[in-house]
């Protein structure tokens with residue numbers, strides 16, 4: 115299903131007057147509004163190929179229908195999102211959940227939808243049919259060299275697939291760890307993992323990055339071999355200049371100060387990218403900004419400050435991706451909400467009065483520091499986000515248009531109610 119431009123235009127005409135009223139007010143409130151709008155136009159967030167269908171838990175899964183049945187249909191879905199918001203111009207593939215049979219044709223299809231390929235993701239946390247060795251006791255950490263080798267080769271294969279698609283980064287997330295005390299020699303597990311990662315790293319093209327994602331628990335619940343940012347940092351530091359840490363917002367122990375983690379990783383030049391989502395308990399993979407919009411803003415505040423301090427390009431120098439699972443919402447609506455929340459947090463962070471904050475910090479004026487941050491957070495910047503969408507050719511209100519056009523109903527008609535997508 116393709117979304118014709120005239121439908122977006124006619125929707126925009128219908129709601130334009132209301133938008134312009136709000137925009138005029140926001141422009142009068144936010145000093146650097148024009149530069150914020152331009153930055154928002156440039157900013158793109160990659161959509162995960164594994165989150166376009168309904169997610170589930172180990173207790174069950176309730177399909178919403180019309181899910182993409184193939185990689186082609188997944189690209190079509192991301193294309194729909196991108197035509198609605200003009201901010202989802204990339205897709206991140208999980209292999210082997212998605213294997214491009216004909217990479218050239220897939221690349222052409224993606225380009226027709228205005229999409230690029232962001233990081234490719236390997237999967238050594240599940241056994242595949244016909245696989246020689248099992249990952250039950252880990253992959254890159256495994257005590258058995260043949261199993262490690264199989265996992266290394268899989269990652270190298272994923273790099274090759276990514277090269278064909280024009281991707282420029284590999285995300286490695288390991289479920290490796292242990293379930294019980296004594297099961298693992300921590301040092302040996304670390305050493306094995308490091309050696310395995312070194313072999314994968316050696317297969318990276320020069321212009322590629324390797325992202326090492328950490329996670330504090332699940333599916334292993336006693337120890338995780340890349341369990342937190344310190345462990346990830348220790349690996350990527352040893353690997354070399356092309357290796358970076360990836361922060362998934364749902365992978366921390368409760369109350370972790372993620373904004374501080376982000377700030378220090380950036381300072382060390384080792385922050386590679388993000389998996390955005392929100393959570394209350396663990397790796398809940400809920401819609402970004404659904405529970406903790408202030409935290410999301412504080413993270414972006416550190417990102418903007420830290421990237422500017424290093425002269426980095428906000429749009430291209432880090433990998434911006436969503437990692438989510440949609441159990442009860444329509445996945446496409448959920449993803450539109452996530453992108454909106456990320457854009458909003460970014461816009462708020464761009465509106466922080468940095469000079470005033472620096473002065474207040476130097477003067478230990480704690481109250482003033484709070485005022486400055488809260489002022490930016492409480493300013494309604496949604497009209498700026500909408501204006502960026504409008505200028506880029508997207509819809510002023512993507513979810514309203516998605517519903518008006520009955521896109522889900524159309525997809526169900528096309529693909530059936532029982533279509534099941536690969537992924538989470």
Ligand code: RM4
Pocket residue numbers: 164208235287327329362389397437538
């Ligand atoms: C993990 C992690 C990875 C994702 C898998 C499916 O918890 O977040 O990024 O690839 O889930």
Ligand code: MN
Pocket residue numbers: 287327362389437
């Ligand atoms: Mn993730």
Ligand code: MN
Pocket residue numbers: 362364365397437
């Ligand atoms: Mn996760």
